Amino acid sequence: MLKISNKLVDMSLDKAGNLSESRVVSISNALKSLGEVERFTILKAFYLALVKRVQSRVMRLESVLEVNAHIQETLKKLISKSRPVEKVVNVINPNLLGGIRIKVDDLVFDTSLRTKIDGLERRQ
């Protein structure tokens, strides 16, 4: 089921690797020919994989202050070298104390003071 859903997700992307709404609709329509149980199961897996794929391309940027657009774009370009990034979401997190924390899919880049302090605490 995982292989099928991943294949369907791959089919939903255009040549540039971006999610194509029309392809998603086409695939969903094509699945209507299946039986109700199979269709529901495959659709569920497909949508879950789709959401995961979309989320995996969202760069979550945490910071104490709002990061300006120029820096966001710079960071997006830098991260895109190792992971594809479609969208940047800047989340304000005062708990970081300083610095930033970036999460894309399974990649984490953390320069926050909070993490450094936690590291110091763990070393004691």
Place this chain on the structure above:
Amino acid sequence: MEILKEFGIKPELLLAQIINFLILLFILRKFLYAPILRVLKKRKDIIEKSLKDAQEIESRLNQISLEREEKLKQAGLEAAVILDIATKNSQQIIKVAHEKAQKDAARLAEKTQRALETEREKMFGELRAKVSQLVIMSFEKVASKIITEKDQKELIERSVKELN
């Protein structure tokens, strides 16, 4: 015969007396002397036997006494040997016990020392952790006040450079 008559002895009376005497002698010998002699002989035999037994007993007693003295002497020698061995063994046991006690004491002292060091290190570790926690907590409380907006921007830019 003339002489006998001169002394007034009658030969027939003398003969009768001689016969009487012989008869009396026979009777005495037959019914009195023989039993008495038998009894005396029996008593003599008993006394001789008793004396002989007494001598044998005395001899036996002497022999037993000698044997006892010999055995006592032998026992004394054996006791001395046993005592000597026991003394040596006890000295050896005491020596071994003493060495073991010394080793045990040294081991216990080492163990105690190690336990004390471990405990001290643990205490220092806990103290260090507590102090660190306090420092970190204090820093966290003042960080938001002492880190200005400019500092925050610098930190972000530094992160960008680091990522680059």
